Amino acid sequence: MRLDRYLSNAGLASRSEIKHFFKDKRVLVNDQLVRQGKTQIDPNKDIIKVDNEVIKYKPFYYFVLNKPKGYVSANEDDKYPTIMEFFSDLNIKGLTHVGRLDKDTTGVLLITNDGKLGHFLISPKSNVKKIYSLTVDKDLDDSLVKSFKEGIILENKERCRPAKLTIINKRKAMLELTEGKYHQVKRMMRSVGYEVIDLNRDLFAFLTIKNLKPGEYYELNEEEINKLNEYLR
Numbered sequence: 001m002r003l004d005r006y007l008s009n010a011g012l013a014s015r016s017e018i019k020h021f022f023k024d025k026r027v028l029v030n031d032q033l034v035r036q037g038k039t040q041i042d043p044n045k046d047i048i049k050v051d052n053e054v055i056k057y058k059p060f061y062y063f064v065l066n067k068p069k070g071y072v073s074a075n076e077d078d079k080y081p082t083i084m085e086f087f088s089d090l091n092i093k094g095l096t097h098v099g100r101l102d103k104d105t106t107g108v109l110l111i112t113n114d115g116k117l118g119h120f121l122i123s124p125k126s127n128v129k130k131i132y133s134l135t136v137d138k139d140l141d142d143s144l145v146k147s148f149k150e151g152i153i154l155e156n157k158e159r160c161r162p163a164k165l166t167i168i169n170k171r172k173a174m175l176e177l178t179e180g181k182y183h184q185v186k187r188m189m190r191s192v193g194y195e196v197i198d199l200n201r202d203l204f205a206f207l208t209i210k211n212l213k214p215g216e217y218y219e220l221n222e223e224e225i226n227k228l229n230e231y232l233r
């Protein structure tokens, strides 16, 4: 693998900025100064240092973003700011969002460049648990709990899997799903006569926002990454 690619994959800086690292004699391979970005290295054997700090090879990156309102879940958009703007400084190739939250939805959104895992997690067979907190436009009826447990039928006659609705107060509830259809929560509520006026995703798989403020993200630790990969087994 080319050394400059290794360094840009590590999210240190852009490829053009990395060129300067070489000119400025900041890069060592096995403690030997290297001046050429095109130098081939073996990520499993060679020890790469920049400014005397070892740069570990990471094939994939995983982040949890606390998505704020007003941002679309997309890599690019002509009209609105995108959630990927929070990650633009990292220069990580292939980084994208796992599933979508609507522009006005807040909360947990997984971001990764691990395409295989990302695709699997959004497929229906992954059964990934999602928990949402929602506020609706009129008072909730207790009978809804049973309707959700039996499986809501959407406007296009599609039946949803059984879901757990927990009524918190007159207009607030929590909803636990194991699938992720397009606008699913809003469509489920609409099919029983309610408009969702506020929606937050509290949980995706086992991931939460921890103490993130809107627009902040954290990188997953090794234990969390391993736990996510268990879904693939």
Ligand code: URA
Pocket (backbone or CB within 6 Å): 100, 101, 102, 103, 105, 182, 183, 184, 185, 186, 187, 199
């Ligand atoms: N369901 C919705 O309706 N919107 C979201 O953003 C997520 C789930």
